[in-house]
Amino acid sequence: SQQGEEDPQALSIQEGENATMNCSYKTSINNLQWYRQNSGRGLVHLILIRSNEREKHSGRLRVTLDTSKKSSSLLITASRAADTASYFCVHDRGSTLGRLYFGRGTQLTVWP
């Protein structure tokens, strides 16, 4: 079974618009990460936020974390066609730091 859920499952926007993806999880976590996957290829790490952080920025990415609601959001500003990919919310918990739990992902399509 999946360990988290992203919402929406699919998102379609125009270039220049902002894309917001949300995720929820069920347990206490150590860290929450977002990864990107281009069609059928390997995953690439985008950003990590620790459980004691509430917001983090990296370039056009903004991640928020609300541990009381067990939820996170990823905002991509000024999206580009090259941002088209699947985005996964991933967390780790307990003492096994490297063991990751994945959601189903959000498929983002950015139209030129």
Next chain:
Amino acid sequence: DADVTQTPRNRITKTGKRIMLECSQTKGHDRMYWYRQDPGLGLRLIYYSFDVKDINKGEISDGYSVSRQAQAKFSLSLESAIPNQTALYFCATSESGSAEAFFGQGTRLTVV
């Protein structure tokens, strides 16, 4: 050259055959993982290894085995492949003390 290399990239095999997927890394990381991805789903952990003498089962280890031949090499075996093992398989590595994972490009396995 890729830091995490999986071979083969694609494989078609028959039901009942034994097959091995190989992963090698040049990142110098202690920790290595095998994940499986089914269409429309996130990744699920099959096995992981935190050093050469350490092997641990993940969520879905039944029907699979692994071997950590060296710090840089971690192979996944399907002793007797079955059609529902058709999936995209990913190897990943991480540093001790870090939650960030680095993924290979994946092996697309089809069992007919």
